Amino acid sequence: MLYREAGQFKSSYAEDQQIFPIRQDRVAMALLLLFAFVVVPLVGDQYWLSAIITPFLILSLAALGLNILTGYAGQLSLGTAAFMAVGAFMAYNAELRIPGMPIVGAFVVGGVCAAMVGLVFGLPSVRIKGFYLAVATLACQFFVLWAINRIGWFSNYSTSGVITAQKIEILGYDVVTPAGKYLLTLAIVAVMALAAKNLMRSETGRAFMAVRDMDVAASVIGIPMMRTKLLAFAISSFYCGVAGALYAFCYLGTVEPEAFTLDLSFRVLFMVIIGGVGSILGSFLGAAFITLFPIFLNRGSEWISDAFSIEIQSATVSNLELIIFGGLIIFFLIVEPNGLARLWQITKEKLRLWPFPH
Amino acid sequence: MILSVENVSLSFGGVKALQEVSFDVEQHEVRAIIGPNGAGKSSLLNVLNGVYHPQSGRITFKEKTFEDMDPRQAASMGIARTFQNIALFKGMSVLDNIMTGRNLKMGCNFLQQALWLGPARREELAHRHAVEEIIDFLEIEHIRRTPVGRLPYGLQKRVELGRALAAEPELLLLDEPMAGMNLEEKQDMCRFILDVNDHYGTTLVLIEHDMGVVMDISSRVVVLDYGRKIADGVPAEIRRNQKVIDAYLGVAH
């Protein structure tokens, strides 16, 4: 009833190719952006902003990066955290060593360095496919982490390998409050998400998906295999690198290499799987799910232990978290392999008919 | 003469797929390649567009000679093809699949595409226009947004033809374009093939098993058996050729 397309005719290809062809979608998106940029920083609770929403945005960006590589281009990667680490540490170093470097510039440097690492470790993808490639990306993950730990230059020779991200200053304003950091993160993520969407609906995106679906056929019709795969690695790593830089500057503050272990790579992979492989929206949905899930579990167990006066140890809760987590992954893979994004799509299709059954 | 194949031999380990096959293709004609199963027809097509590399022999296309070809090179020189077992990108829609056929004509780099406004947008819309013409021509407007994996076999074959046409090829290689189709679908496909030949002037080389189709639409026919060429001529001669009849009936030789 509300979600009708009736009367919305497209009279040019340009209209047909819009990101949000349905007017209701455009309105909803505009309202969402308004809410996110204006309302949330004004009314947002400090804790929620700094501990939940900002990391959600940052991890969405990382999930977006991984989705580009694994979801769209079909190259399985377990090295996401390593690329984030490169982004974080190189952004720190850029800010530290290049005088007058604007903070966003430092983020870009971090991203570009991550992209270069991605190119190097993406080279094997030209010859290796599938699980073999995944294991090769593990080489990247472990090597990069070792290098950052061992090579003192990265952490400015601090004895513990820990760095403290510098204060963010943009155009003379200090960005120190949770709301400020949130807005900076939101702006960067929004711009990069738009860029990603544009890329994926252009020839680059099609080339990625062609390589994913049937690479022999793709090369026969003229798509350059090596260039496409390497581009996928580079772009994906750039996104993960910027996410890593944001992780350091807008969330953690004090960063050690151990923040970027294999565990984080898996978390981001789960966001992509649960959210929806090959979907920009899916990256956000997956990140939201995985960020909020432990919180619900914690609150839930608190509620149960209050309501039934039983003591639930935190170890039990974290083990339960693992079990339910793993179970949900399996559940999603069985029930809806295309993740939350597909579920959302189905909901929208049902909404178009609502309140009629068909 | 747009294409000439000279003494091409291809083997896989001990299996000789092609033995000293030679023939030529005139511009604008419809050349059929026929022969019993296992004769090497698909292998020949694969050699023509660079998927397989022959052990000996030469291929001359548009007056350039090669001893073997790279698929991307073939594509950029104007050779396009369809496959026996459909090689479409199952995860993408019909429109996107056909758009991939335009990739060699697109020039914008990824940064321009990320920005969208300006050259990338113009290029995308221009190519969309071209692809829509093909969609129109093949009468598949109603399924343009459907993921290809969900389409019935006959329509998938049509989409694959569309993708090949999107590259605006000079030589189109069709590997059993009518396999698995019913009479009506075959008639439609014949019509499309002849229209492509007429309207776009494309030279066609097709592998086909349906003799009726071959006799009706081809200008000349090459017959292969066990990797060797056993006959070459117009359809009327071929149907009377004793060696061809023997090959199909399975006379011991």
Next chain:
Amino acid sequence: MDVAFFVEVLAGGLLAGVMYSLVALGFVLIYKASGVFNFAQGAMVFFAALTFVSLLERGWNFWLALGVTLAAMVALGMATERVVLRPLVNQPPITLFMATIGLTFVLEGLSQLAWGSQPHGLELGVPDVPMEWLSQGWNINISQFDLFAAFVAGLLVAVLAVFFQKTRIGRALRAVADDHQAALAVGIPLQHIWTIVWGVAGFVALVAGMMWGVRNGVQYSLTFVALKALPVLLIGGFESIPGAILGGVIIGATEKLAEVYLGPMVGGGIESWFAYVVALLFLLARPEGMFGEKHIDRV
């Protein structure tokens, strides 16, 4: 160069490699029979070891504990087949792989929920001390336990190799790995086969868990031993039982040698990534692994 030291390091590496092979064997079994890359193998090793050790600590008899743990592993295998694999039977391999990642988490949580998270020590009667005649006579220290583990692994490999090649069930397993539908079509009972395979893999996981448990103690980090088995698989191929051993010793030896001889030049800690880089380089030369089959893409 100190030859005795080199021999010691090399032997240590080879034997460590055998330990990796034990874990890799489980992977190979499951991949051979169901085409699934079971990322949860490490978690299975952990679960088996933890269950066994916890039963022992509660005073159970060794053989009884062994038997019960084995039964538990078979039950686990059956449950996995029914709950995870069967619903996903027609999905692409990548989906199954990701499902096994989910399974890993479930098993980790379950193991700790059931038995707690403290590390446990494990004794199997063979002490982890150098063999006297070698260390006294030639100044080479090679652990008795390492040799015992190598012997056990060798025995296991021999038994499994015979099983797969010579028995009817082994043939059926290979058929199933190749093509589920075809195997069904000739009447091979898919469910039974998978149960057998996961049961055997569970047994292998238990043996691996016991060996590693003695070496490192039974604790959470055991799950990550599985990750080290991956380079082993890359080199040996995913489907070859002898390949698992060969890959294991190659990885073990090169890793140890690199750590001892190259490590000091770059600050140490090479072990975390060296094996992977070796496997990566190997793959670049032979993309299908040492014993894998060349993949011909038919278009």
